[in-house]
Amino acid sequence: AQEVVSEDEGIAVAMGYKADHTAVDTAKWSKKAGADGAQQQCTSCSLYEEIDDEFGLCPLFAGKRVHASGWCNGWVA
Numbered sequence: 689a690q691e692v693v694s695e696d697e698g699i700a701v702a703m704g705y706k707a708d709h710t711a712v713d714t715a716k717w718s719k720k721a722g723a724d725g726a727q728q729q730c731t732s733c734s735l736y737e738e739i740d741d742e743f744g745l746c747p748l749f750a751g752k753r754v755h756a757s758g759w760c761n762g763w764v765a
């Protein structure tokens with residue numbers, strides 16, 4: 689299986705990626721503080737391609753897996 693995205697790698701830091709969407713700093717990432725913020729996570733993002741219950745693929749993190757429970761600032765309804 690593909691490597692799992694680390695929160696510490698460059699693009700993840702730049703995009704505010706967190707493996708646990710509830711851990712996102714909403715003071716810094718205002719999109720996540722929006723009215724629909726609580727339901728914003730990879731599984732509700734239109735870029736997400738599910739692999740299994742835990743992981744999926746995302747074009748912003750090509751070749752790696754993101755957490756189903758994750759979030760980044762690229763989230764789109």
Ligand code: SF4
Nearest residue numbers: 730733736746760762
């Ligand atoms: Fe998850 Fe969407 Fe961000 Fe990709 S763009 S990491 S699927 S929230």
